Amino acid sequence: MPSKEMIGRVLSTGSATVSAEHVAAFARALGDPNPLYVDPEAARRGPFGTIVAPPTYPIAFMAQALAGGADVFLELGLNFMTLVHGEQEFEYLRPVRAGETLALTGRVADIYEKSGSSGTLDFVVLETEARDTEGELVFFSRNTLISRHT
Amino acid sequence: MTALDARTVTIGTELLPLVKGPITREDLKRYAAASGDPNPMHTDEEFARNAGYPGVFAHGMLSMGYLGEFLVQAGGVGSIRRFRARFAKLTWPGDVVTCRGRVTAVRDEGAARLVDCDIWTENQEGERKLVGAALLALTRPEA
Numbered sequence: 001m002p003s004k005e006m007i008g009r010v011l012s013t014g015s016a017t018v019s020a021e022h023v024a025a026f027a028r029a030l031g032d033p034n035p036l037y038v039d040p041e042a043a044r045r046g047p048f049g050t051i052v053a054p055p056t057y058p059i060a061f062m063a064q065a066l067a068g069g070a071d072v073f074l075e076l077g078l079n080f081m082t083l084v085h086g087e088q089e090f091e092y093l094r095p096v097r098a099g100e101t102l103a104l105t106g107r108v109a110d111i112y113e114k115s116g117s118s119g120t121l122d123f124v125v126l127e128t129e130a131r132d133t134e135g136e137l138v139f140f141s142r143n144t145l146i147s148r149h150t
Numbered sequence: 151m152t153a154l155d156a157r158t159v160t161i162g163t164e165l166l167p168l169v170k171g172p173i174t175r176e177d178l179k180r181y182a183a184a185s186g187d188p189n190p191m192h193t194d195e196e197f198a199r200n201a202g203y204p205g206v207f208a209h210g211m212l213s214m215g216y217l218g219e220f221l222v223q224a225g226g227v228g229s230i231r232r233f234r235a236r237f238a239k240l241t242w243p244g245d246v247v248t249c250r251g252r253v254t255a256v257r258d259e260g261a262a263r264l265v266d267c268d269i270w271t272e273n274q275e276g277e278r279k280l281v282g283a284a285l286l287a288l289t290r291p292e293a
Contacts, residue, residue, distance in 0.1 A: 032218075
């Protein structure tokens with residue numbers, strides 16, 4: 001069981017520049033044909049003036065900018081073999097733009113357990129915020145991970 | 151071009167469905183690479199079977215990505231303010247994923263018409279897999 005003392009701790013910080021190629025590869029992996037994600041010329045003429053990212057792109061950006069995520073799971077005492085993504089929530093202030101640098105801060109927001117017919121489950125809620133170089137919030141992610149007791 | 155009309159949207163309005171798939175194992179490999187998800191549960195059959203599953207299953211975030219495309223189809227790029235999903239059931243290779251949603255509340259805030267929706271994905275048997283909600287900000291029509 002992950003220790004409740006972890007609640008509130010900053011687990012990871014990182015910063016990265018959003019690459020248009022990374023955004024396009026992510027959009028293609030979703031089979032999402034929106035030209036604003038993949039076509040620089042269409043994006044330049046569009047409402048944001050540059051390539052922007054699909055709504056769930058922050059998950060890929062966080063994986064890239066917070067490399068070493070597996071260490072986080074170990075530190076939390078989560079069993080990788082039985083770990084599942086239970087819930088995901090995003091809040092957006094505006095779309096993520098290609099070429100901008102975002103700073104991420106990830107925290108443990110909550111740790112709790114629930115007992116059910118299949119045994120006891122550990123819940124860990126991770127919250128990550130992304131700020132631009134002006135310090136403005138761009139997106140917020142809340143990620144609930146579930147791990148079976150072993 | 152957006153599917154939801156800010157002038158006529160009301161409680162109970164259904165969002166235009168989006169159909170994706172059938173999901174292939176190739177899709178899962180491509181998504182794993184593009185999203186930086188190292189979990190072999192989605193790409194390695196033997197690993198998935200050793201963990202007690204009949205085989206690999208789709209990333210929850212792949213289906214949530216489909217819901218993202220569905221919401222942008224409804225409201226346009228940049229219209230989503232909040233977006234959440236619970237991964238209630240697993241999605242398998244071969245599943246056709248249909249994204250659906252229904253408006254639960256509409257209110258105005260400044261120049262925006264805010265639209266709350268219940269959203270979900272279902273497979274070809276109508277089984278709900280992801281269940282969630284979203285808040286879209288549409289441009290408010292001229293009064």
